[in-house]
Amino acid sequence: MRRSHHLAATAATALALSAGAAAAENLTLCWAAWDPANALVELSKDFTAQTGHTMTFEFVPWPNFADRMLNELNSGGKLCDLLIGDSQWIGGGAENGHYVKLNDFFDANGISMDDFAPATVYAYSTWPKGTPNYYALPAMGDANGWFYRKDWFTDPEIMAAYKEATGQDLREPQSQRELMQIAKFFQGREIDGKTVYGVSIFTERGSEGITMGATGALYAWGFKYENTPGSYDMEGAVNSPEAVEALEFYKELYDCCTPPGYDNAYMEQSLDAFKSGQVAMAMNWFAFFPGLYADPNVGGDKIDFFVNPPQNVAASTLGGQGISVVSYSDKQEAALEYIKWFAQPEVQKKWWSMGGYSCHKAVLEDPNFPNTAPFAADFLVAMDGVKDFWQEPAYASLLLAMQERLHNYVVAGQGTAKEALDGLIADWTEIFEDEGKL
Amino acid sequence: MTDSPIARVAEATPPGVARRLRGLSDTAIAWIFVAPTIFLLLAINIFPLIWTIRLSFTNFAANRPGREVEWVGLRNYERILTDEGTWANMQTTAHFLFWTLFFQVVLGFTLAWLINRKFRGNDLATTLIVLPMMLSPAVVGNFWTFLYQPQIGLFNYAVELLTGRPASSFSMLGPGGLAKWSIVIVDTWMWTPFVMLICLAGLRSIPDYIYEAAEIDRASKWRQFWTITVPMVLPFLMLAVLFRGIENFKMFDMVVLLTGGGPGNETLLASIDLKREAFEKWRTGYSSAYAIILFVTVFGLASIYVKALNRVKER
Structure with missing residues (x-):
């Protein structure tokens, strides 16, 4: 199954390289409905102007974002050609074949992960964690x-x-x-x-x-x-x-x-x-x-x-997301073009100026960056020490277990902190046993 | 005779079709008519049920298409039935079920009894009372969330007005044990009119001559109520309880919008828990077993209840 996705990705990459710009398509980009999404709509107008590909956006409010998008991916839906998915989805996206592996595409188009902040590459792009297997381009740094x-x-x-x-x-x-x-x-x-x-x-x-x-x-x-x-x-x-x-x-x-x-x-x-x-x-x-x-x-x-x-x-x-090409999309060629366009330093600079948090070093390492906004310097400090939740394929179960344990203790006042964390270990152990990892 | 609809259909039927139909038995024709319904029933009810039973004995996860599916026997059932959390959720469901039915029956019958007495504005009162029932549960859930808001909610202000307790000092949907009563209040507010309407139908079906005969026998109003009104309305009331019981056993939307199952797991009904297991944690095998347990529970309880209902009707 996974191999077929890799083959599809490689074929798409080859097509993109051999044919140059693809015929004009209408791409659908899926993300959460929030302020940066509006900025991305504006930014993407440049992409349309340059390539002729039109963009449609599917923005889902945060409380329903994971539910809606994971359902879409799990059912092999073709709604999204591009998905800016949460960092914790990367394990499931990679292992379940939802995301196209981008290594060959990056190599062929001169996109280097060294150009992006290491913490964001680690968190948003790689699976297994820290290995040079990329399933997303860091799109939106956040903490x-x-x-x-x-x-x-x-x-x-x-x-x-x-x-x-x-x-x-x-x-x-x-x-x-x-x-x-x-x-x-x-x-x-x-x-x-x-x-x-x-x-x-x-x-x-x-x-x-x-x-x-x-x-x-x-x-x-x-x-x-x-x-x-x-x-x-x-x-x-x-x-x-x-x-x-x-x-x-x-x-x-x-x-x-x-x-x-x-x-x-x-x-x-x-x-x-x-x-x-x-x-x-x-x-x-x-x-x-x-x-x-x-x-x-x-x-x-x-x-x-x-x-x-x-x-x-x-x-x-850690918050933030990477942008991935959905393996079920029929428009992977055009979607990859979007990734290539988005990875350009000039586009990344504009992205930051419009309210998106670029992860590109050309933006973050600019000496003037800390002065560009009252929170810019804090952002750099925060991104230096970010930590993320489990990014395992079973992340949804792991997350819900923690939600339940923490809410029961913090809000409902049930039990003690120690009991909550002990219970969490029991829940997580059961999940990892089911996953065959313990 | 020649103008009757049957004759017109017969005339319009092409000779070839008519010839073929003439060769069919009544049973065959009956099967032709019933077959599509049976097929649909099998496809959308029976097959999924059998498939769910099969999945309940596996570790299948719908979001992991590549993972090998293992036969786990009764492990899912064992886990569910020995899980303290599941039992706590069943208790929460039972609490919700019992108290909503109790209040809806008492209030619904009382309202029906009052409405059944002739007075000016009777129709207007009936219309106003049934309004909540006409709203969408999503709308009800959302606006009661605002009504219960400690700082701006009308409910808290009403409580402050009546008891003197500061509005912002308690949260109906927050910790403190009030949340499970909050959902009972909202469901009662919304669905009491339904019980009232059914009781009203029962009350209006009692012939006046029975009361007249009782009057002649000098039976008191109290005696008439207990020996005529209650027994004759009882089958209707039991039917209302059956409908509301089944509905509330699978209550989901309104409670999700009000509390999301919280605080903690205080209002986590079995149906909400099941949805989380199936479509958020993606434990398809486990949630299939959970669904079967709930199905057997509600089916068993409903069967016992229907038998009791029939016995009451026969009296």
Whole structure:
């Protein structure tokens, strides 16, 4: 099965090379419905102008994105010619033959993975992890970061009150503990005649929300999935004392410092809480930061950004995606043309200027890059220490198990952090046994 | 006679077809008419059921077409039946089922009894009461999410008004044990009118002369209610309970929109859990076994119930 996909990919590549530009096609690109997707629509107009291929876009809201797209891939659907799929899908995409392997195509067209940030190549393109087998081109770098109300943090009265309450200066948190201290200070405080709250964090149960949020704390405490990479030896790593402490921290942050009714919140709810002036700080993906900075009510001078604060180590939860050619597409030739066009440094520069997070070194290593946006420097720092969830073919089962364990403990208050992590090891062990990996 | 529809069809039938049909027996003609339905039934009901039973004994995963499918015997069934989580979900389903049926029967019958009494605006009241039932469960789920919102939700404000407890101090859909009651409230709000309509049909089917005879015998209103109204409405009520019971056993959409099964697993009904296993975790073999267990449960309970219903009707 897989070999036939490789043959198809090779044939498509050969066709692309021998025939040059393919006959004009209408390509469908599938992605999540969010701010960067709108930027990509604009950017892709250049592709249409250059090649004659028209573009149709299928954007699915985040909570349904995985469900919808994985169903599409699993059923061998031809809806998407190009898919900007989540980083965790790469294992399943490669092993189940959903994605076209791009090595030959990259070699034939002079596309080098050395031109892209190593962390993004590792996370978005390779399977098995870290091997030079590429199934996607890094398309959208992303990590979970933080933003806060700069106007409140620089308000002399609030600063004085904070100093009085804690004996410290109010500043961007330098550690997870400091973040909680600031959140507690703001919780329930009256500002401009309105009650405000400390933080909005991810607590969502259905898709990936609480895992993406809680891993921000877990990674900062030094959480590891395995004692030895590739061994699936999780006992002592997943439930280490540091991991337990981190999870207890996240629960306390949820209990002490989030707005009322904040028990099933992800990206949208976090943005709403911040934009409506309810919270002092919020977590969300860097992808939203351009839109937040441009917000007429809370953007501009009123907002600033910071990287996920370290505790024991500096680390951030990885977001972002690579762009893949779907192996079931009848228009692989034109789809590969899109990849080739998208990989060009000039296109990548324009991509960044329009609000997309390029992973190309021509963009990221430009000395002026940190000055191009108030969050650009933070993005570089965050991408330097990103960590991702399992990227195994069974990632969906692994993720849902973690969602359930974390939500039960953090939000529903069932059991202890240790019990939650022990239970998670049991769940994951069962899944890996089913997979024949244990 | 020559103008009758049958005669016209006979005249319009081509001679060749008519000749062929004349050679068929009644049984053969009956089979010709019934065969398409039977074929469809086999194709879309029976075959998938048999296929599901077969899959339930394997480790098949629909998202892993290349993986070798292994025969695992009863392992899937054993795992499900010994899994504490599954039993907890079944208990959640039973809680939802029992309390929604209880409230809907009590309120539905009461409303029907009140509506059945003649008063001005009776028709308007009936129309207003049945409105929730006409809404889509998705719409109901979404707007009750807003009603339950601790900061802006009308429900919390109403509770504050009545009890003095601050609106933002509790979350109907959040932790604290209220979520499982929240879904009962919404389902009751939506489907009580359905039970009411069926009870109303039962009440209106009771002939007036029975009550008149009872009046002549000087039976009290209370006695008339328990010996005439209740027994004669009971078959209708039991039918409503059967419909609502089957519907609520497979409740999915409204609860997903309200709570997504949370907080934690507090409102994780068996149907939601099954969907997660089948189409999010892609454990097709395991979820097939799960589906069979649920099917046998609901089929068994419904069969017992239908027998009881028939016994009541025969009385």
